[in-house]
Amino acid sequence: MKKFFAVALAAAMTASLAACGSSTTETTIAAAETEAAESTEETEGVEAVQTVTPGKLTVATSPDFAPYEFYAIDENGEPHLAGFDMSLAQYIADYMGLELEVIPMDFDGTIMELSQGNVDLGMAGYSPSPDREDIMDFSDIYISGGQSFVCLKDNADKFASLEDTNKAEYTIGAQTGSIQADLAKRNSPDADIIEMAKVTDIIAELLAGKMDGAYIETMVAESYAKNYPELDIVLDVPYEAVGSVIGVNKGNAALLETVNAAIKECKDSGEFDNYVFEANELASGDIVEGLIEDDAAAAETEAADAETAETEAEETKAE
Ligand code: ARG
Secondary structure (H helix, E strand, O other), X not given: OHHHHHHHHHHHHHHHHHHHHHHHHOOOOHHHHHHHHHHHHHHHHHHOOOOOOOOEEEEEEOOOEOOOEEEEEOOOOOEEEEOHHHHHHHHHHHHHOOEEEEEEXXXXXXXXXXXXXXXXXXXXXXXXXXXXOOOEEEOOOOEOOOEEEEEEHHHHHHOOOHHHHOOOOOEEEEEOOOHHHHHHHHHOOOOEEEEEOOHHHHHHHXXXXXXXEEEEEHHHHXXXXXXXOOEEEEEEEOOOOOOEEEEEEOOOHHHHHHHHXXXXXXXXXXXXXXXXXXXXXXXXXXXXXXXXXXXXXXXXXXXXXXXXXXXXXXXXXXX
8 A cells, every 4th residue: 555655656746747847848959859758758667666665776685606796805805795796786776766775695585585575676696497486577587607517626527427426425515595406406316415505605615625516507617616726617507597587576567677678778788798797807806705705794684684674663663
């Protein structure tokens, strides 16, 4: 009910703004008039889109996934969120005229927050897996990609085919809640499968020799293999969905449409290619790995939690 009124009010305001605009354009040349009319139309469309917090685009992400999203260390030694998903998030927020709020958390958390409607978007390199269809809407695919099996170079000759990964003596990693966890169960059911909340922790386990192998998104595996040459991407792993999508708050058709329009504009203009290039550059510099990440993530999650609690308290008051 509340939401309905907010939109009705926004629509009324847009209508009156449009009325003001037209009286000004009367005195200008025809070309400018058309342009003004077009831009009013565009703005109206975007303004009619509801978000969980008015004026904001709230995005959940899981920054353990370079070059998609990760913590890069800046000149002052401070970790800050980077990656092409983050640049695209900013692009979409700007496109919609909204302030961007990114909430970092573990990957399975992003899916939960989205399924509960607490955030507008999940931007964490989601594969459009059929079992997520009921809890989120998928944007168009914004980048293509594939799946890999990764191990230490020293062990590479043990894994000539996927069948070789399926042995009880192997400990094999995959991220909790990810399609890689499904791939592990599908291809290596006899192995000891360890699910971990963060891909960075899986990398640390591989490097420490505590895991024999892991299922990881190919582009991510390539990024970490660049920083850790002892890692080897030994196998291509088939998966039915190729590419990543943004998870959109289920049933918000206007938001989904706007997100797709923003993705299209960002890709058509070539801007998205720049984001990918930039993210790869940053990812090959100093980035936060494994457990060090926790402080930064915890601080940001805490801040976000406090804010959510505040909003919830306000909402309860308002009801
Ligand atoms: N593409 C995989 C999936 O959707 C993994 C994504 C993991 N993302 C992340 N930011 N850790 O399940």
